[in-house]
Amino acid sequence: MELDKLYNAILNQDVEGAVKIAEACLKAGIEPLRALDHASEAIRQVGDLYGRSEIFLPQVVLSAEAIKKVADVLLKKVPRKKRGEKAKFIIGTVEGDIHDIGKSIVATMLEAQGFDVIDLGRDVAAEKFVEAVKKHKPAFVGCSALMTTTAIAQREVIDALKEAGVRDDVKVMVGGGATTELHAKEIGADEWGADAMDAVVKAKRLLASRTCLLKK
Amino acid sequence: MPEHLTRRGDGRLITMTGKQIKDDLELGSKDAAERAKIPELTGEDLETLYEIIIDANKVVAVKHGCEVVLSADAGGSTFWIDSGTSGLGMPIERSIAQGALSERVLGLDILQFPESDGSFKPAKVIVSYLANVIHNTLHTSISPLEFMAMPNLGYFYKPDGQWPEPISLIREGKNDEARKSMEGAARECHDAIIYVAKHLRRVGVDGINIDTVGAAGDPDFYAALTATESLKKVYPDLAVQMGMATEAVHGFHTELKYAGERLAGMWPHQQLKVAEKAGVDIFGPVINTKPHLTFPWNLSRAVTFTKACVREATIPVHPNMGMGVGGVPMLETPPLDTVTRANKAMIEIAGVDGI
Structure with a gap:
């Protein structure tokens, strides 16, 4: 009751x-x-x-x-030992793209599902993502892009993370109106979110697999 | 089983069997019907759609007698604009591109004259210049000419405008403050639309095209509806065309109503009815393409939504049929095979009046 x-x-x-x-x-x-x-x-x-x-x-x-x-x-x-810790999730709309609403909806849904979200905002340069990863040490990085012309900047974020030597420390998720699962694979992302809820479900799945890996 | 060449919603070429196509056509229609609580396409519709999709010709066309009114997003601006990713960037006088070339070379039935930035707020500042060019354009063309811009409520929020940015307020749980901000921005946007329309009407513009409506959610739609109502009171013979931004109106305010109907969550057939009540003369629904799903799935879904819209309409319906909408793939330059198929399906199955 x-x-x-x-x-x-x-x-x-x-x-x-x-x-x-x-x-x-x-x-x-x-x-x-x-x-x-x-x-x-x-x-x-x-x-x-x-x-x-x-x-x-x-x-x-x-x-x-x-x-x-x-x-x-x-x-x-x-x-305390039974509580577990909130997974940190850095999110932002990539450089050159000022579309904020979709990214904010995903951020809100992630917060609602217990993630500790650090929202970098819109038009975020690749190096800002790298700085945030070094500072906050998150489990996830999420890059949003609404347009076909800015979706390519998601690859730049992944490349910047590689160059900084932190790519393997995080799971990278991408999403946005012009993106697809195939695009996510081509640019080397770990996962693609079709919409806000799909992003949450896949983030949780990745988190579970990541936890398993860490236990091993 | 023979395979047919078609595409995905991101424009990639794929092959599908006849059965796969038929399955996707059914699923796409069902998805639209379930979301908007509208009828699915009939068996006959699905069969016609299937024939359009598997047509062996790269380019298809409507049957004789089925031709409809044609306009183009921002008309002949393609000639002179170079945005870096689209447009030809030709050194050409703007009134010639928007008027004579659009009418006599492209064969457009309605001429859409855009504000360079695309929004009503910045148009206020250069309205005298716009009036001058529109005046010249009207002298070199015959077809009806609309001034076209977006409400773009984002320009009325900080840092571009005076109203606090509402999404941040919502995320902080400050819904009352967010609502006040959205209501203020909608009022200011309404005034901007009236201001621009009033000045351009003086030089003889035939219509106002309020485009990409609802991009900033329900207050954006509200601003466009109230502006239409106000315009029609003062200029009953000034045409108003309204093109939407998305298939479902996002609820950010969530309590805004027009003609007693809550705007948040409205689907195209519901958007149309409030647009009619506001005095809109031509309505342009938008159905978003899902890039990861197939062209048959997307087109069937788009036709289902649009057919429901046409069935309820007492005004002409001209759906948006460009990149990433109306079943057309999300690609900078949409493939001609899909564009012509999507247009044919919208005309012959959904029964639209224009494109």
Whole structure:
């Protein structure tokens, strides 16, 4: 019952309500990670609704805010070693391209799904991506490009990362209106996102495989 | 099974069997129908579309008697513009390119005269110059001439304008502040459209083409609709053509309504109805091409959306059929085989009035 309420509160962007329900879950003796699983399920549903143009960016942001606060409440009761760390994701629109909206939507969806997003903005030069990688040591770099004429700059970012010797430290994802999976392979990216939710799903998949590799 | 040469949405040549093509045609139509809650193409439509796609000729054309009104995005500006990636950059007088050449060489039925930057806000500053060139163009052409620009709400937000950038506010959870900013920008954009239209009407421009509408989401669409309504009150004989930016209106404000209908999330057939209520004379739906999927899938999807739009229309529908829209692949110079097939399908299956 409480878990269903938690799910609905996040889905309906009720930030304060979700926090109160999370506290009630703990009082009722519900395992915090189980409650967090339910909350994550609500965020997945938020992503689906966004993909169908049934809800929009402001609603996604509020749902994301709700799950962040819920996670703060629940994770206090989880031993530190069981919590895991948020994966850092550096994202930006490549140099020469001023289209910001698509990249911002992806950034928001990633934040909603628990990534620690560092948004470099739009018209970002390859060397700025490199500087950010050296400074923040992220798990991911995401490059957005809306136009056919700027998609080639995604390759420049990958080349710059190689030149700086940090390419293998990160997974590079690319996306944007003019890009395809084939383009991503041709320029040497690790993954391509067809849209915001696809990017999130693939980032999570890469993260899981990366974690496996690290364990080995 | 014989294979047919076709393309993907990014323009790459591929081969597909007849069955693969038919499967993609069904899937594309189904995708549009499910998203916009509109009817799928009929079996007859899909068969016609299949025949258009597998036609052995590189270039196809409409049947006799099916010819429609033709315009081109920014008309003859291709002659004189050199953006670095497109345009011929010819040293040619602008009024000749936009008027006589567009009409007598390209055979365009409607002449679209663009602001160089493409947006209404900067057009305000050079409106006297535009009026002068349009005046000259009107003297050397017969076809109706529209001044064309985008609402481009981005120009009204900081750093280019006075209103706080709303996407950043939304991401900080400051939705009320973001909404105030969007409403202010939409009002200012409305005023810019009226200002420009008023000055150009004085020299006899036949219409105003509000293009790439909704690129900055629902407030952008709202600005275009309210500006159309205002223009029609003052100049009822001034034509207004509205071309969209995307198939679904992004919701950034999410509560803006026009004629009682929420604008966020509207699909082409719904966009058309509010455009009609605002007084729009020609509506241009946009259906986005998915570069990673096939041309048959994309075209079937685009025709499904557009057919639903035409069915509900009481005004002419002229879909956008350029790079990356209307089923046409996302390529700087769209391949002629796909462009002609997409146009034929839009005319003979969706029943559009112009391209």
